[in-house]
Amino acid sequence: MKVLVCYHSDDGQTAKVAGRISAVLIDKGCTVDVATAEDNPSPADYDGIIFGDSIHAGRHSRSLRRWIARHEDELDPLPKALFQVSLTSSKDDDESVAEAHRLVQQLLDTTRVEPDLVGLFAGALVYTRYGWLKRTMMSRIARAEDGDADTSKDYEYTDWEAVEQFAADAVSIFATTG
Numbered sequence: 001m002k003v004l005v006c007y008h009s010d011d012g013q014t015a016k017v018a019g020r021i022s023a024v025l026i027d028k029g030c031t032v033d034v035a036t037a038e039d040n041p042s043p044a045d046y047d048g049i050i051f052g053d054s055i056h057a058g059r060h061s062r063s064l065r066r067w068i069a070r071h072e073d074e075l076d077p078l079p080k081a082l083f084q085v086s087l088t089s090s091k092d093d094d095e096s097v098a099e100a101h102r103l104v105q106q107l108l109d110t111t112r113v114e115p116d117l118v119g120l121f122a123g124a125l126v127y128t129r130y131g132w133l134k135r136t137m138m139s140r141i142a143r144a145e146d147g148d149a150d151t152s153k154d155y156e157y158t159d160w161e162a163v164e165q166f167a168a169d170a171v172s173i174f175a176t177t178g
């Protein structure tokens, strides 16, 4: 089975998630191509597509939205799985869960592409990689929410078991619908 993993990442966490997903796929015997949305890979000739990005300022990236729009016709008939990385998904209260789903819907409202599977993953705060402005802004938000505001450290909230399960589920879906 040939699978494309297409993602956009600003600060590296979605790239890390895409890497873990592709490792699971390879482990399960798939041939995998990993590309960024900016690379603009063609989804033609794949048995399944996994695509994802992270949330910044309440929305999905322009790069992923543009890639989906460009390839809507090719993506439409293929089995596919979407993943979303955000800090919203680091919280499990009803409001945060609803917000994570709303962000997925906001992306899907702009396209007729309908994923067969959606994964919602918590991201990371990588203060040591941010520039001054981003670091100050993110630590201020974290402090206001009683979160991790010490900018001398990075914080990873991603549930890697959930990521691996998502990849395994995607392979099962691709095998039955492809």
Ligand SMILES: Cc1cc2nc3c(=O)[nH]c(=O)nc-3n(C[C@H](O)[C@H](O)[C@H](O)COP(=O)(O)O)c2cc1C
Residues within 6 Å of the ligand: 008, 009, 010, 011, 012, 013, 014, 015, 053, 054, 055, 056, 057, 058, 059, 085, 086, 087, 088, 089, 122, 123, 124, 125, 126, 134, 138
């Ligand atoms: C400037 C900035 C804005 C962000 N805005 C949001 C947001 O509106 N909602 C949210 O849930 N997470 C938000 N996040 C958290 C990111 O989704 C999280 O850090 C994620 O791991 C980033 O993935 P990336 O490293 O692939 O870019 C924001 C992060 C940054 C740095």
